[in-house]
Amino acid sequence: MTGSILFEAIVFLLGAIICVSIAKRLGLSSVIGYLLAGVLIGPYVLGFIGNEGEDIMHFAEFGVVVMLFLIGLEIEPKNFWNMRKTILGMGGLQVAGTMLLSYILFTSLGYDWKVALVISMAVALSSTAIAMQTIKEKGLMDTTFGTSSFSILLFQDLIVIVMLGIMPLLGHSDIVSSADNHKEHVNLLDKLPMGFQTLAIILSVVLIIVAGKYLIVPMLRKVAKTGVRELLIAAALLIVFSISFLMEYVGLSPALGAFLGGVVLSNSEFKHELESTLEPFKNLLLGLFFMAVGASINFIVIAKSPLTIGGILLAIIVIKAAVLFGTGYVFKLKLDQKLLLTFGLAQIGEFAFVLLSFAFGLNILNQEQMDMMLVITALTMSLTPIISIINERLILPRIGTKESVQRPMDHIAKSQKIILVGFGHFGSTVGRFLRSHGVEATILDQDSNRVDFLRKMGFEVYYGDATRLDLLESAGIAKAKILICAIDNPSVTKQVTKMVKEKYPHVELMIRVKNRYEAYDLLNLGMENIYRESLETSLVLAKDVLSKMGFRKHTLNRQVHNFIKYDEEIIRRLAKELKPGNDSYIFKARQELEQQEKFLNEDFKRGIVEFDNQWDSEHIKKALEKTKD
Amino acid sequence: MNKILVLFSHPKYEKSKVNTALVNHIKDIEGVTFHDLYECYPDFHIDVEAEKGLLEAHDIIIWHHPFYWYSCPPLMKQWIDLVLEFGWAYGPNGNALQSKTCLNVITTGGAREVYCSEGTNSFTVNQFLRPFEQTANLCGMKYLPPFAVMGTHTLTDDQLANHVIQYGKLIYLLQQNLELNDFNGCFFLNDIPQLQPQ
Numbered sequence: 145m146t147g148s149i150l151f152e153a154i155v156f157l158l159g160a161i162i163c164v165s166i167a168k169r170l171g172l173s174s175v176i177g178y179l180l181a182g183v184l185i186g187p188y189v190l191g192f193i194g195n196e197g198e199d200i201m202h203f204a205e206f207g208v209v210v211m212l213f214l215i216g217l218e219i220e221p222k223n224f225w226n227m228r229k230t231i232l233g234m235g236g237l238q239v240a241g242t243m244l245l246s247y248i249l250f251t252s253l254g255y256d257w258k259v260a261l262v263i264s265m266a267v268a269l270s271s272t273a274i275a276m277q278t279i280k281e282k283g284l285m286d287t288t289f290g291t292s293s294f295s296i297l298l299f300q301d302l303i304v305i306v307m308l309g310i311m312p313l314l315g316h317s318d319i320v321s322s323a324d325n326h327k328e329h330v331n332l333l334d335k336l337p338m339g340f341q342t343l344a345i346i347l348s349v350v351l352i353i354v355a356g357k358y359l360i361v362p363m364l365r366k367v368a369k370t371g372v373r374e375l376l377i378a379a380a381l382l383i384v385f386s387i388s389f390l391m392e393y394v395g396l397s398p399a400l401g402a403f404l405g406g407v408v409l410s411n412s413e414f415k416h417e418l419e420s421t422l423e424p425f426k427n428l429l430l431g432l433f434f435m436a437v438g439a440s441i442n443f444i445v446i447a448k449s450p451l452t453i454g455g456i457l458l459a460i461i462v463i464k465a466a467v468l469f470g471t472g473y474v475f476k477l478k479l480d481q482k483l484l485l486t487f488g489l490a491q492i493g494e495f496a497f498v499l500l501s502f503a504f505g506l507n508i509l510n511q512e513q514m515d516m517m518l519v520i521t522a523l524t525m526s527l528t529p530i531i532s533i534i535n536e537r538l539i540l541p542r543i544g545t546k547e548s549v550q551r552p553m554d555h556i557a558k559s560q561k562i563i564l565v566g567f568g569h570f571g572s573t574v575g576r577f578l579r580s581h582g583v584e585a586t587i588l589d590q591d592s593n594r595v596d597f598l599r600k601m602g603f604e605v606y607y608g609d610a611t612r613l614d615l616l617e618s619a620g621i622a623k624a625k626i627l628i629c630a631i632d633n634p635s636v637t638k639q640v641t642k643m644v645k646e647k648y649p650h651v652e653l654m655i656r657v658k659n660r661y662e663a664y665d666l667l668n669l670g671m672e673n674i675y676r677e678s679l680e681t682s683l684v685l686a687k688d689v690l691s692k693m694g695f696r697k698h699t700l701n702r703q704v705h706n707f708i709k710y711d712e713e714i715i716r717r718l719a720k721e722l723k724p725g726n727d728s729y730i731f732k733a734r735q736e737l738e739q740q741e742k743f744l745n746e747d748f749k750r751g752i753v754e755f756d757n758q759w760d761s762e763h764i765k766k767a768l769e770k771t772k773d
Numbered sequence: 774m775n776k777i778l779v780l781f782s783h784p785k786y787e788k789s790k791v792n793t794a795l796v797n798h799i800k801d802i803e804g805v806t807f808h809d810l811y812e813c814y815p816d817f818h819i820d821v822e823a824e825k826g827l828l829e830a831h832d833i834i835i836w837h838h839p840f841y842w843y844s845c846p847p848l849m850k851q852w853i854d855l856v857l858e859f860g861w862a863y864g865p866n867g868n869a870l871q872s873k874t875c876l877n878v879i880t881t882g883g884a885r886e887v888y889c890s891e892g893t894n895s896f897t898v899n900q901f902l903r904p905f906e907q908t909a910n911l912c913g914m915k916y917l918p919p920f921a922v923m924g925t926h927t928l929t930d931d932q933l934a935n936h937v938i939q940y941g942k943l944i945y946l947l948q949q950n951l952e953l954n955d956f957n958g959c960f961f962l963n964d965i966p967q968l969q970p971q
Contacts, residue, residue, distance in 0.1 A: 703819040758821075764859050771865050 155192040159185045160431055174281065175527040177330070177433050180437020183526075193439050194222030206388070206400070207429025208273050208494050210422050212301065212399045213384050216406020217415055219298075224407065227295060234292055234471055235299020238489075241467035242268040256515075258314050262503040263517060265307045267460055271493035272297045273430055273526055278488065278532065281465045288477055288593035289484040296471070296489060304495050309345050311499070314508055348394045352387060352401055364414045381419045383409075399495070434525075457520050463526070464490040473574055478593055480540055487535040491524040493674055530696045555677050561625040563588065563651075565610040565640060567598065570656050570677060575603065585628065586619050591757045613647060621648050629655045630708030634662045642669055652661070660715060667719040683707060714746055774804050774948045775874075778831035782810040782838045789827050791925045791933060792839065792878050793822030799944050806831060811875070817851055824856040829869060833947050834914070836905065837878040839873040840921075843894070843901040850962045853908060862912045874947070877902055877916035878940070898923075899924040899960055920962040939968045 157442055159181035167177030187190040190662045225233075246267040250260035275293050284290045289352050349449065358381055387405045388398030406642065446453055465486045472482035497518065504514045560584040564575055578585050587605040598605040608615040610631070627644055631637045634657070641653050654673045663674050668711070685701045779799065783792055786809070800807035814820075828834065838845045856862070861869050872946065879898070887893045888901075900923055909916035920943055922928070922936045946967055957967055 702818065705816065748853055758855050764864065767860060 152193065152344075155185050156181075156435060160435065161361045164431070165354075165472075169698065172432070175434055177276055178434030179438040179526045179529070182270075182435035183436070183440075183441060184443065188440030188443040205433060205497075206384075207426060207431070207433040209278070209388050209399045209402045210384055210426040210429060211273060211405040212616070213387075213402035213420060213428055214422055215298075216270070216403040217410075217419055219407055219410060221407060221411065227291075227298075230292065230475075233297050234475055235303070237294045237471045238296050238476060239303055241470065245463045246460065247527055249456075249463065257509050259513060261501070262314065262508050263513075264310065265311075266496035266517060266521070267464070267492055267501045268465070269300045269304065269493040269495045269499070270297060270489040271528070272301065273433060273490060273494055274528055275488050276497040277430065278529070284484075287404045287481065287591040289481040291490070292472070292477065292481070292485055293488055293770060296468075296485075300493070300495070304400055304499070305345065305349070307499060307520060308502060309342050311503060311506060311508070312342075314503075314506070341389055346395050348390055348401070350373055351390070353408050354405045356405055360405075360409065361412050361414070363733055364412070368414070368417075376417060377421050380418050381425070381600070382434070383418075384422070399498075403678060406689075437494075437522050437525055439685075440518065441526070442515060443521050445519045453516060453520060455525075456516075457527075459490060460492065460520065461490050461524060461531075464492075466746050478596070481591075483535055483594060487531045488528070490531065491528040492521040493525075496521045518756060544763055550765070561623075562586065562628065563619055563621060563624045563626070564628045564630060565589075565593065566630040566632065566656075567603075567605060568632055570631070570632070571628070574630055575626060580605070586624075588615070588619060611641060611643070612634060616644065621651060624648075624651050626652045628656055629653060631656070634658060637662070638665060641666065641671055646669065664719040679708065679711065686763065714743065718742060775832040775950055776830065777805045777833045777835060777944060777947060778827060779807045779837050780810060780849070780852065782812055782836075782846050784846050784848070786811065789839070790864070790881075791922055791928065792837075792935075793877075794933055794937050795880075795922065795940050796837075798941050802941070802944055804948055805944060809844040810852060811846075814848060817848060819852055819855050821855050821858070822939070824852065825858075825861065825869070828856070828873075831873070831877075833874045834870075835876055835909075837877050840879045840881040840898070840901075843896075844904070848916060857908065857912060868913060871913040873914045874917060875912075877905055877919040878921075879919055880922045880925050882924070882926045883896045885921075886922075894922075897960065907932060918959050918962050935970075936963075939963060942968050 160178060163181035164174050167174060184190055184594040193238050243264045246264035247260050250263050251257060274298060279290050280295060333689055364379060384402055384496035391398045391401035448718055467491055468486045469482055472485050498519050500514050503509045564571055564585040564587045567575060567587050568587040575587055576586055587603060588608055588610050589605055590609050595605045595607040606619060610616060629637055629641055641655055644651055645651060648761060653671055655666060655671055656675050656677055658677060663676055666674055681705045687704050691697050783789055786792060799805060838849055860867050888898050899917060902919055906916045943962055
């Protein structure tokens with residue numbers, strides 16, 4: 145419409161802000177909002193973004209690149225090795241199964257075997273961007289579904305290297321150079337003979353690993369020494385950009401290189417620094433990426449042959465879903481986890497864009513085939529969040545109820561006096577300590593695999609979503625004395641405790657919260673027993689620091705007690721000052737800062753702690769001297 | 774009627790049959806405040822101001838504790854260290870406890886016979902309790918002889934029941950503000966005529 149970069153930026157940002165906030169208000173994933181924004185501003189609806197959509201997509205792919213770098217950072221090679229069975233097993237099964245079925249589909253539709261092979265490679269891959277974003281948003285990373293998805297996606301990210309390596313062997317390299325005018329960047333590989341191409345790929349992977357150890361880490365150390373924060377941001381971006389450039393130069397997926405780079409750096413001391421630095425870039429770029437996907441849906445291609453595309457689209461989703469379900473079955477996932485996995489990964493991923501255009505460049509695919517597959521890919525990605533909603537709102541609730549009813553009622557009927565909700569890192573410690581005193585709490589957890597595992601260990605753990613009152617009721621809330629809420633997610637905690645306080649006021653609530661801010665919230669709802677998970681640990685650390693500086697431990701211990709008491713007093717006082725009814729994030733963040741300021745002011749007024757006079761004869765000596773005078 | 778504060782300290786109360794029986798008999802009597810130190814301050818972090826308030830609100834203070842290594846359990850010593858402040862309980866202007874009454878109620882494993890110059894413990898219980906006696910003196914309190922349940926290792930149920938009833942009677946007598954002279958000449962409050970079976 146207009147070439148102005150500013151105008152485009154405004155269109156994108158406005159689209160994102162409007163659509164994502166609408167999606168969030170409707171309780172949908174932000175991915176849906178972004179995709180919708182993309183469709184709206186794209187060439188076929190409002191037309192703000194025209195052909196430049198492709199360039200934007202190219203730019204926005206950096207979001208995926210940065211995301212994979214971050215994912216790589218989180219996987220230390222050791223963990224990677226520990227997960228090898230799930231990664232290879234689940235991932236291998238999924239990719240092989242999907243490729244086989246879709247190869248059969250496309251050859252039976254009359255496609256050439258090379259075309260069918262390339263397309264089925266693309267189909268086998270799922271979208272790391274969409275799946276991981278959704279999983280993280282819902283806080284499901286710790287569940288079996290989360291780790292299974294992660295393993296499968298990781299395997300796919302790895303297998304892409306092989307696919308990209310194989311593809312040149314399928315192509316007709318002599319025709320390539322003439323038809324290659326659509327590619328702006330130069331591929332080093334195009335000029336090399338075929339055997340060398342594979343070698344170059346292997347070499348570049350090795351290069352990243354070596355450079356990570358001997359070049360990047362020393363560089364980061366130098367940068368960190370300067371103490372200039374934005375230099376570190378620059379360095380982080382430089383790393384990601386250089387790796388991407390290198391990978392593109394040899395014709396590989398930049399995302400993959402970034403992932404490798406991340407893994408290499410995950411053992412370095414800069415892991416967390418890099419993570420926090422790149423996180424905001426990742427989120428914005430990913431949003432842009434999803435919008436670009438939405439904008440790239442070519443409605444003309446769809447309009448030309450809606451039935452064919454619709455049919456293939458449906459077939460692909462069914463194939464992917466069936467294979468994922470089967471994989472879940474082989475690896476003995478619970479039904480609910482299996483369904484989450486099935487619908488969560490049943491789309492074609494962003495790597496397909498890379499694979500398909502690479503194959504197009506190699507003249508394996510023609511323009512029509514590529515356009516069709518690009519449209520289908522974008523459509524499957526757009527459908528995923530919608531399918532997931534159907535699964536979560538319509539299918540899972542029924543299954544959830546069934547599973548909890550199927551559990552033997554006699555155990556729940558024992559109605560222990562204590563109910564423990566959430567059996568993660570926090571809750572499991574609580575449960576173990578109670579159990580070591582012969583107190584068996586009724587435990588609720590929403591990861592059915594964990595439930596089964598813990599039951600084997602002899603724990604009384606029940607499966608279900610604690611925000612459902614009927615489940616709490618069948619767990620014996622009516623007769624319970626205490627409900628321990630050890631849930632990780634603040635909004636779920638609020639929901640559960642509010643509900644129990646309202647319906648069963650006799651039950652004493654003992655609540656784990658993450659921080660002061662969550663504590664304010666619950667204090668204002670009238671909750672009493674609130675346990676901030678970071679308070680005591682941070683004081684123990686501070687105490688040890690002072691001890692190392694020469695303060696005596698016993699005195700410090702007493703001061704820690706005083707500090708906790710003092711902190712609890714302020715928190716109760718400041719909670720009242722918070723204005724209720726303002727839930728918006730920005731407002732909260734600003735209030736948080738104001739509160740922090742008040743805390744520091746209170747500390748300042750209190751001054752350096754006056755040590756008490758206990759076991760101190762100084763003041764006695766002084767007083768006695770006074771009486772002599 | 775005198776208000777009585779029982780400062781009870783026992784690190785393993787739930788395992789002590791004798792103290793459970795003694796405490797259960799007296800803790801709910803009207804005008805008696807039973808204060809379980811190990812339950813209130815499991816981490817030894819005594820709230821000094823609260824304790825001072827309690828002391829001010831009562832006329833008779835009972836240190837009720839088992840006799841460990843010829844003394845009290847550590848939390849009670851901590852209580853004495855922290856609560857009886859200079860300038861409040863003793864020293865210049867330290868007269869908050871003036872004219873209150875104070876005594877030890879103790880349980881000992883060894884019988885009365887071993888606490889004498891010829892016995893294995895060489896000294897009498899009264900001698901071992903001198904630090905408490907002098908603590909009371911310094912704070913201007915009247916110090917009474919101890920009420921002691923001794924030989925708990927070999928105590929029969931009947932004997933225990935007798936001690937429990939005696940403890941209850943003692944509390945009643947203390948509430949009625951008996952003259953100090955009534956107790957003179959006793960090594961143990963257990964021996965005063967009012968507590969003997971009629």
